[in-house]
Every structure is written in structure tokens, then in C-alpha cells.
Amino acid sequence: MGTHTLLCLPDACILMSNFVILLYLLFVFPGMISAHPCSTVFCSQKSSIPIRFPFSLESNPHHQDCGYPGFSLKCTGLGKTVLKIPRSGEFFLRDVSYAKQQIWLYDPGNCLPARLMKLNLSGSPFSCPHHLEFTFLSCPKNQTSESGIIDCLSNNRDVVLATYNKLWADLMTSLYCKIIGTAQVPISQRIRPSRGYLIDLNKDIPLSWHDPDCKTCESKRGVCSFKSNSTKKIGCSNMKSDNKAHLIAMVVTLSITLPTFACGLGIWCHRNKRRSSRSSTSDQAVAHPAFSVSRQGFLGFSSLPPPPPPPPPPPDRDDNSGTSQRGVTSQSTDVPAHLAEMIIQSFPKLVVGDSRHMTRPNGNDDVCAICRSKYRQKDILKILPRCDHCFHAKCVDDWLRIKIECPICRNSTFFP
Structure with missing residues (x-):
């Protein structure tokens, strides 16, 4: 005497729905855990400047809340990265070092000395790591050699020079030059003055920032970000650890999903086979030859x-x-x-x-x-x-x- 249990179509539907749910947990849920909404973006595919915390990209609606105040960037139609300094205007971004917390800027109009004469970093989070005070001189062209001339500020009659040496500037003004301005010029440690003025003052502007301080996080190959949207506290996340956690989650989910589906499929096939075998004998007579009884109509x-x-x-x-x-x-x-x-x-x-x-x-x-x-x-x-x-x-x-x-x-x- 054996007990017969039939597997109906809804059982197969439940089995498949469970498998779909497991697949959802495998591919979607681990991604929701490890994917950071403030990921690294670029102004174009050819751009080599990664934009991430503390910077944010204005044109990306999902990236506007990812940056620290004062670190907003935007992109030009040609894929250039633009930084706007409140009292000095817009500059193109040449490069950025997140480990050293430094950026290098250049003038979109290719006349950086003119921008340096009006450079004002107040109201921005950036400062000059190294700078010198320069005096800008306008001198008659026929009285000056061509070395050190700032072409974009000069004309056919007068040329403009810049020097950090006040004695040399005083000497030049006593002869035939006049002072047209002074400025604190950010310089790199690699630049060395020559003959009382810079050989090329049209190089990039090096600037640095101190707040937020992410040097320790960057030294550990981590990435700085806000701990949450409701607070401005800074946290450090390890992208490699996040990727490793994502991989572990996928392996664990697969180790549960595949055996469960295989086992469920085996049970379904076995029961379906039993149901088919019972159906093939359901029309056979089980009592008196004058009548027959079907077993398929009973459940339990x-x-x-x-x-x-x-x-x-x-x-x-x-x-x-x-x-x-x-x-x-x-x-x-x-x-x-x-x-x-x-x-x-x-x-x-x-x-x-x-x-x-x-x-x-x-x-x-x-x-x-x-x-x-x-x-x-x-x-x-x-x-x-x-x-x-x-x-x-x-x-x-x-x-x-x-x-x-x-x-x-x-x-x-x-x-x-």
C-alpha cells in the first residue's frame, strides 16, 4: 500500500519564481551594496582627469551632491575640465593629484601672466604651496632683449617683463621701464629663476587644498566620500575591499542558488514522471469486469x-x-x-x-x-x-x- 502525491503546475511555477528571486539577489542586491553612487566620472572618453570626491560634476545630476563645497567642476563642449575660482574666473584643469591634494591650472586664452596679475584665491578652498612676488614691467621694445618677454601682453612698441628681484626691478624703472603691476605668483618647486626673471611664466598654476584632508585615506589606496547624505562627515572606503565583498557575495549566492535549483528540478522531474506513469494506468479496471474505477481522481x-x-x-x-x-x-x-x-x-x-x-x-x-x-x-x-x-x-x-x-x-x- 503506497501513498501517491501529485505535483501540479503551480508547484513548477513556485520553483521557477524562487529561482528568479535568487538570480535577482545574485546580480542586483550585491551591486546595490557595493556600488557607490558617487563614482568616478570624466568629461570625455579621451579625458585623463578623473573627477571624484572632493570634486563633483555640475552637468551630472547624480554627481552634484558628491563633492565638497568649492570643488565643483564642469565640462566644455570639447571635453575640457573647468574649475571656477570665485574672484579669479574660470581655468582649465590640466591635472589633479588626489594623493598630494594638488591641481594644475592653465588659462583657456593662453595668456596666464595676465590672469596671474589679477589672481585672488580668497573665497576658494585652494592655496599656493609655493609662491613668489613678481613685478611686471613695461619697457620699450628697442631697449629690451627678446629673452623673458611675455608675448601676450606685449605689442609692437612696448614689451612686458616679469621679475621677482626688487633690486633689478628698481634698476629697470630708473632707466626706461615702468611698473604696471605686482602679483603673488604660484610656482612649482621645479621652476628656478634665471637672470632676475622667469624664463617662462606661462606655465601651469599649481594649487593645493587642505580641507577635506584625505591624504591618509589615499595613502591606503582608499577613496574619500561623505559617510551619508545627511552629514558632511568624511569617511574612507576601500574600493578593492568593496569589490572583494561583492565577489564573495556572488560566490555565496551561487553556492546556494545552483544546488537549490538543481535539487528542485530533480524533484519536479521525478514527481512529473510518477504522475505520467499513474496517468497511463488510470483507465485500467480495478474491480468487477462490468465496471472500472479511476485512481486519478483522488488526492491524499x-x-x-x-x-x-x-x-x-x-x-x-x-x-x-x-x-x-x-x-x-x-x-x-x-x-x-x-x-x-x-x-x-x-x-x-x-x-x-x-x-x-x-x-x-x-x-x-x-x-x-x-x-x-x-x-x-x-x-x-x-x-x-x-x-x-x-x-x-x-x-x-x-x-x-x-x-x-x-x-x-x-x-x-x-x-x-
Whole structure:
């Protein structure tokens, strides 16, 4: 005696939906954990200047809140990176060092000395790591050699020179030059003055910043960022650690997803195979040759193997008194008592399983129509083959010994 359990189509749907959810957790959820919204961006594919904290890009709506105040950048149509200093205007960004917290600027109009004469870093987070005070002189062209001339400020009659040496500037003004301005010029440590003035003052402007201080984080190959959107506190994240955590999350999710799906698929195939094998034998007769009973209509029941079919009824014989030996009487023919009992006992039986639920076309699926009691687990039921109705075995046996018709549909249970 075995218990048959069928896997319906919804079970396969549940299995596939679980697999889809696991795939979502695999590819989406780890990305949500490790992906930082303030990632590194560039002004163009050819640009070599990475834009990340403390800088932000104005034209990118997802990047505007990623920078520190005063570090806003924008891009030109040609892919140039632009920094605007409040009191000095816009400069192109040549390079940036996040480890040293330095930037190098140059003039979009290619006349940096003119911009240096008006350079004012107040109101910006940037300062000059090294600077010298220069005096700008305008001298007659016929009285000055070509070395050190600032071409973009000179003309056909006068040339402009710049010197950091006040004595040399005083000497030149006493002869034929005049002072047109002074400025604190940021210089690099690599630049060395020559003959009292710079050979080339049109080099890049080196500037640095001190707040926010991310040198320690950068030295550990980390990336500075805000700890959260609601606070301006600075934190340090390790991108390699984040990528490693993402990889570990993917491996763990795969180790759970693939075995679970394989196991579920195996169970589904096994149960589907069992269902197919039962369906192929569902039309076979299980009782008297005059009728058949299908097992496919039951869910949660265990089928008992039916007894062998009874022999055909012998012809009636009259006794000495001239009356026939009769047991149970049908509406159309007489059946001997011993033969009727054999037919009654040959009807198929069922044992109620855990579900206690019947799907046959019985008037009351869970109630015996004779005693009006609900079926309980391990109750033995008997099926009337012609109409497929079920009752308690004891109840229907007593009924059929009196009447040979179904208590529900009133069809004869012995003969068509």
C-alpha cells in the first residue's frame, strides 16, 4: 500500500519564481551594496582627469551632491575640465593629484601672466604651496632683449617683463621701464629663476587644498566620500575591499542558488514522471469486469489493491417447494445471497490519508451520505464502481445487503 502525491503546475511555477528571486539577489542586491553612487566620472572618453570626491560634476545630476563645497567642476563642449575660482574666473584643469591634494591650472586664452596679475584665491578652498612676488614691467621694445618677454601682453612698441628681484626691478624703472603691476605668483618647486626673471611664466598654476584632508585615506589606496547624505562627515572606503565583498557575495549566492535549483528540478522531474506513469494506468479496471474505477481522481488517499473479480453468477435453480433461492433482490433480477455478498466484498476500498479531502463527484466530499459522519484519517471507504460514489465500507455493506442501489443516485450497483 503506497501513498501517491501529485505535483501540479503551480508547484513548477513556485520553483521557477524562487529561482528568479535568487538570480535577482545574485546580480542586483550585491551591486546595490557595493556600488557607490558617487563614482568616478570624466568629461570625455579621451579625458585623463578623473573627477571624484572632493570634486563633483555640475552637468551630472547624480554627481552634484558628491563633492565638497568649492570643488565643483564642469565640462566644455570639447571635453575640457573647468574649475571656477570665485574672484579669479574660470581655468582649465590640466591635472589633479588626489594623493598630494594638488591641481594644475592653465588659462583657456593662453595668456596666464595676465590672469596671474589679477589672481585672488580668497573665497576658494585652494592655496599656493609655493609662491613668489613678481613685478611686471613695461619697457620699450628697442631697449629690451627678446629673452623673458611675455608675448601676450606685449605689442609692437612696448614689451612686458616679469621679475621677482626688487633690486633689478628698481634698476629697470630708473632707466626706461615702468611698473604696471605686482602679483603673488604660484610656482612649482621645479621652476628656478634665471637672470632676475622667469624664463617662462606661462606655465601651469599649481594649487593645493587642505580641507577635506584625505591624504591618509589615499595613502591606503582608499577613496574619500561623505559617510551619508545627511552629514558632511568624511569617511574612507576601500574600493578593492568593496569589490572583494561583492565577489564573495556572488560566490555565496551561487553556492546556494545552483544546488537549490538543481535539487528542485530533480524533484519536479521525478514527481512529473510518477504522475505520467499513474496517468497511463488510470483507465485500467480495478474491480468487477462490468465496471472500472479511476485512481486519478483522488488526492491524499491510499488505494488498496482490489480482490480478484467474482465468478459469473450461476443460473437460478428452484428448490423442491418450487421457489427460487434468493438473497438480495434487485429491481430487475434476482441475485443469490452468497453471490451478492461476493460482489459487495469485491468493490474497491480506500484508506483516508492525511488530507482527508476527496475530489470524486460525491454529494458531500468529506461526509458519508449514509451515516452523515465526516471521514477521518485511516477510515476505510468503499467505492460503488458504476457511479463512483464513496461511503464508509461498513455503512455501504449494510445498505447493499438490503438494497442494491446507490444511496445517492439510486443506480443499480450489481448490473447495468
